[in-house]
């Protein structure tokens with residue numbers, strides 16, 4: 001027999017929303033805590049097989065005929081997900097630009113979800129759209145302090161920001177040839193493909209004379225896409241020289257500062273981004289060095305006029321007479337339609353921490369990277385790729401083959417004891433530690449090194465044996 005619920009489940013918004021949410025949030029918080037405790041490390045041991053079967057047990061039938069109710073569904077799945085997470089809040093989880101979100105930003109997400117503004121029209125997001133306009137402009141002014149009318153779009157991340165940058169360049173200049181460094185983010189290549197542009201060519205961005213020759217030889221319009229903080233090593237292209245060369249040749253300049261952009265908040269490190277303000281467009285990603293839950297991307301533009309090609313009318317969202325009567329037209333601020341108010345957590349974080357608080361977090365993780373580099377450099381059995389610029393450290397066991405280096409990473413992953421990334425640099429495989437956790441201490445770094453030392457692929461420990 002089917003049990004008819006007496007009334008539909010409660011809603012998150014309105015005056016009754018908070019009362020409905022309170023017990024559910026308590027359930028979620030308890031489940032987050034017990035899942036993290038039962039995991040007991042940066043990720044669950046046992047690799048995909050163990051994770052898949054634990055998840056299958058918790059999930060059961062994904063669409064039962066009769067629902068289990070909110071408590072059971074929340075408890076079972078939040079606990080299973082917490083248990084089965086690679087948790088960037090654990091200092092030994094340091095593979096990717098996968099940030100440990102600040103508690104306050106996660107709390108802000110609850111408000112965003114409960115209110116559910118959609119950023120595609122004013123009548124779905126009156127205050128949220130005003131907040132987005134103010135915060136986006138304020139961040140754009142950080143990037144372009146001398147710009148006449150800087151502005152920024154809120155995006156789903158660096159991939160979308162880079163795509164928009166290439167689109168805006170194409171709309172302004174025609175089918176641009178993108179020139180980028182060999183370690184430019186893969187999304188630059190995909191964006192060119194998606195937009196029907198010629199495949200990006202790698203150019204010697206670090207060599208001004210060679211870049212000058214490449215631009216002089218280009219037959220048509222060019223967009224130089226430089227990177228401020230490469231994904232693999234955190235390297236920053238020499239922006240002042242690149243900007244100078246682009247200006248001389250009338251080439252457009254985009255800077256992908258998805259990783260390095262928040263150096264702007266640090267008094268001690270802002271100088272590393274000198275020249276950034278000479279770009280036409282700049283990608284920023286606050287779900288990396290900004291400690292935001294995904295998604296928190298931005299594309300800053302030097303001049304709001306660059307955004308004109310995104311203007312678009314849909315009668316039900318921004319009819320001309322509505323716009324003439326003073327309702328803000330939001331549709332031209334994204335290629336998406338329904339869109340989350342990601343700006344809320346960003347705004348709350350900026351206000352709560354201030355520039356100094358954010359700059360301090362940036363400085364902390366950058367100096368953690370220096371600490372790890374010091375430990376590696378002093379270690380007789382490890383090689384350091386180079387001194388870190390941002391918060392990424394590449395290292396490898398001295399004399400190890402690429403295969404053995406890659407296997408160490410997998411051994412640690414499958415054991416659940418540490419999450420390191422991998423990078424290819426100078427033709428070799430390196431272990432990559434991307435340090436984004438401001439709570440990481442030198443002791444954690446020493447543990448990490450000890451784990452790497454102890455992780456030969458065939459050390460016989462069942463927990464560390466890779467799957468065949």
Ligand SMILES: *Cc1c(COP(=O)(O)O)cnc(C)c1O
Pocket residue numbers: 097156157158159160162185187227229230231256257258259285297
């Ligand atoms: C992470 C990253 C991107 C892509 O950003 P997403 O938020 O993952 O879409 C682009 N460029 C660089 C340099 C990155 O590090």
